[in-house]
Amino acid sequence: MLAKTFGSAVYGVDAHIITIEVNVSTGTKFFMVGLPDSAVKESEHRVESALKHNGYHMPRQKVIINLAPADIKKEGSAYDLPIAIGILAASGQMDVPTLDQYLIMGELALDGSLRPIKGALPIAIEGRNKGFKGIILPKENASEAAIVDRLEVFGVSSLQEAVNHLIGKTTIIPLEYDTRDMFQTHINEYEADFANVQGQENIKRSLEIAAAGGHNVIMIGPPGAGKTMLAKRLPxxxxPLTLQESLETTKIHSVAGNLNSNSSLIATRPFRSPHHTISDVALVGGGGIPQPGEISLANNGVLFLDELPEFKRTVLEVMRQPLEERKVTISRAKISIEFPANFMLIASMNPCPCGYYNHPEKECVCAPGVVQKYLNKVSGPLLDRIDLHVEVTPVSFDQLTEDRKTESSDQIRERVIQARKIQSERFKNHPEIFNNAMMNSQMVKSICQINQAGKALLKTAMEKLGLSARAYDRILKVSRTIADLAGKEDIQIEHLAEAIQYRSLDRDGWAN
Known part of the structure; x- marks a missing residue:
């Protein structure tokens, strides 16, 4: 007897429907075909144990299971539940005429209980798009799948519970969420706040500019100056995330298996801070069937690289293309997958190995030439993609102990939102451009025009400070953002002057 159930395979951030065909006929062997990996093949033993613990039996006949389309590799243990239900239907142990209306996924334990799976959100979206009535999956994944409308989501905790619902013995109420209400409830819930930061007003200002224009930032200063603390408060x-950005971010984290059982929709911007021992594959993504890396998990948020020179050179260089294109394409022999990578890069570093070069009180003990060698660990092409270079100095005791109230993140965010509104209006005819940092050279020439006094100042800065040619466009972009924050239509000379000071690592002789 032949039975069909339907599951799904996730490739990149999108899912594809997989048909699980089970045929029970005369014979004694068990076959599984359709390019299953080891985890899928091992489902035979998990399914047999789960069936026995729930009062069913594994057919002692010839069982053929085909995972179609057969030319796509299937991996993972999430096919256990549809395989088990397919075997029960094909062997006549259950009769479900509406089996083709459900998408079924879940990993079985040996006692028949269900364990959570990865990628429940993209699977649910694909199920709705393909016209399925409902989806049956582990209860821990029901919250994230329930944000998909026009699809009934049934969270179950065991094989028996799924079977009882399918045969009509019990009725499970589908889980429903008001996505917009839930999104508005949890938006901007951040633990860290700039109101708790004493001093460092110049660093706060530079991070406000970075947030307003989507600019990448590198902070350079001695240990203990507050670089990590400030970076964590940038999100x-x-x-605030738009609903579309939130859905896109949630899909990526769902595929990576980073959502916990009570999570449904990510409403705050992600902040990722990988250790400097990370590999290039872990950073950009990869694997047999590629999985998202840290730059994709930071999509619509912040990627913080602490102690930048300590990262391997190859790891840093793989970021160059994603920083420009806002996406990463991972190609394998039979598959090519694209992950979004629209993130803000925030990096921090010490000025030298001992950490005290240019320190106002402590003396640097590094040998001659060591400082420049340390800075050269960060390549020019990568530095070219970082708009703001910020020197961080230690906070004095008086600043740490003063009672003056500082600005909260909410107050700073309001100014950032107003600046972003100006940019949205400016780029309304360019849907691929969201902020000033994404402008190409041609747009910089037409949008970031400066008067004769500004040109004279910029020329003097280039000559006197030894700024590189790559700093020219970056200065204009940053000055455009500063003007937006000030609500000015034109870039004025004070905006240029402030932008110029954020190119410290481009200056000739900075480390001499």
Whole structure:
């Protein structure tokens, strides 16, 4: 007897429907075909144990299971539940005329209980798009799948519970969420706030500019100056996620298996801070069937690289293309997958190996030439993609102990949102451009025009400070953002002057 159930395979951030065909006929062997990996093949033993613990039996006949389309590799243990239900239907142990209306996924334990799976959100979206009535999956994944409308989501905790629902013995109420209400409830819930930061007003200002224009930032300063603390607070001043951005971010984290059982929709911007021992594959993504890396998990948020020179050179260089294109394409022999990678890069580093070069009080003990060698670990092409270079100095005791109230993240965010609104209007005819940092050279020439006094100042800065040619466009982009924050239509000379000071690592002789 032949039975069909339907599951799904996730490739990249999108899912594809997989048909699980089970045929029970005369014979004694068990066959599984359709390019299953080891985890899928091992489902035979998990399914047999789960069936026995729930009062069913594994057919002692010839069982053929085909995972179609057969030319796509299937991996993971999430096919256990549809395979088990397919075997029960094909062997006559259950009769479900509506089996083709459900998408079924779940990993079985030996006692028949269900364990959570990865990628429940893209699977649910694909199920709705393909016209399925409902989806049956582990209860821990029901919350993230329930944000998909026009699809009934049934969270079950065991094989028996799924079977009882399918045969009509019990009725499970589908889980429903008001996505917009839930999104508005949890938006901008950040633990860290700039109101708790004493001093460092110049660093706060530079991070406000970065948030307003989507600019990448590198902070350079001695240990203990507050670089990491400030970087962790950057997401709290970024504009709130839109519902579309939230769905895109949630899909990526769902595929990576990073959502916990009570999570449904990510409403705050992600902040990723990988250790400097990370590999290039872990950073950009990869694997047999490619999985998202840290730059994709930071999509619509912040990627923080602490102690930048300590990262391997190859790891840093693989970021160059994603920083420009806002996406990463991972190609394998039979598959090519694209992951979004629209993130803000925030990096921090010490000025030298000992950490005290240019320190106002402590003396650097590094040998001659060591400082420049340390800075050269960060390549020119990567530095070219970082708009703001910020020197961080230690906070004095008086600043740490003063009672003056500082600005909160909410107050700074309001200014950032107003600046982003100006940019949205400016780029309304360019849907691929969201902020000033994404402008190409041609757009910089037409949008970031400066008067004669500004040109004279910029020329003097280029000559006197030894700024590189690559700094020219970056200065204009940053000055355009500063003008937006000030609500000015034209770039004025004070905006240029402030932008010029954020190119410290481009200056000739900075480390001499």
């Amino acid at each position: 709290s001043i970024l504009p």
